[in-house]
Amino acid sequence: MPKEKSAGAIIFRIEKGEPVYLLLHYPSSKKAKREYWDLAKGHIEKGEEEKDTVFREVREETGLKDIKLFDGFREGIRYWFQFGGQKIAKTVAFYLAQTKQKKVTISHEHVGFQWLPYEQAKEKLTYQNAKQVLEKAHHFLSAKGV
Numbered sequence: 001m002p003k004e005k006s007a008g009a010i011i012f013r014i015e016k017g018e019p020v021y022l023l024l025h026y027p028s029s030k031k032a033k034r035e036y037w038d039l040a041k042g043h044i045e046k047g048e049e050e051k052d053t054v055f056r057e058v059r060e061e062t063g064l065k066d067i068k069l070f071d072g073f074r075e076g077i078r079y080w081f082q083f084g085g086q087k088i089a090k091t092v093a094f095y096l097a098q099t100k101q102k103k104v105t106i107s108h109e110h111v112g113f114q115w116l117p118y119e120q121a122k123e124k125l126t127y128q129n130a131k132q133v134l135e136k137a138h139h140f141l142s143a144k145g146v
Contacts, residue, residue: 001080001086001087001088001089002086002088003088003089004043004089004090004091005044005090005091005093006041006042006043006044006053006090006091006092007041007042007044007050007051007054007093007094007095008039008040008041008042008054008057008092008094008095009039009054009057009058009067009094009095009096009097010095010096010097010134010137011039011040011062011064011067011098012096012097012099012137012141013100013115014098015115018117018118019117019118019138019141019146020115020116020117020121021115021116021117021121021134021138022062022104022114022115023038023114023116023121023124023125024037024038024039024061024106024110024112024113025037025111025112025113025114026038026109026110026111027110036126036127037114037124037125038126038127038130039094039130039133039134040057040058040062041092042056042057042060042061050074050093050095051069051095054067054069054097055067058097060107061106061107062107062113063103063105063106064099064101064104066099066100066101067097067098067099068097068098068099069095069096069097070096070140070141070144072140073096073136073137073140074095075133075136075137076092076094077091077092077094077129077130078091078092079129094133096137096140096141118138121134122134122135122138
């Protein structure tokens with residue numbers, strides 16, 4: 001079975017003393033039969049480390065250049081999908097990233113975005129594994145007093 005590796009970020013900023021999370025709206029495509037809401041992520045390119053991919057993908061997908069990764073937070077998810085008649089196993093490493101920028105410039109890969117407080121963000125995310133990663137990130141921030 002072919003394998004894909006990606007890396008991404010749970011991006012947040014502080015608004016009125018609380019974290020708000022950035023969700024991206026992905027359109028339907030050859031890989032996704034319907035549109036969905038998810039976190040920023042992308043393929044790890046040859047020669048890249050996971051964190052290099054995070055910085056590059058966040059910049060490409062959102063225009064955010066000032067992100068700061070939190071030490072001690074890395075969550076991985078695994079799933080599979082069908083593409084071109086093949087079952088593909090995918091792993092994604094997520095890091096927690098803070099920004100002070102509010103302005104987002106989405107890439108051609110997306111049709112929208114939203115900054116949302118935790119409960120609304122968790123409800124809006126399409127996939128259960130993304131909801132679980134967001135939940136872990138939010139609890140991590142709460143434990144840190146953020």
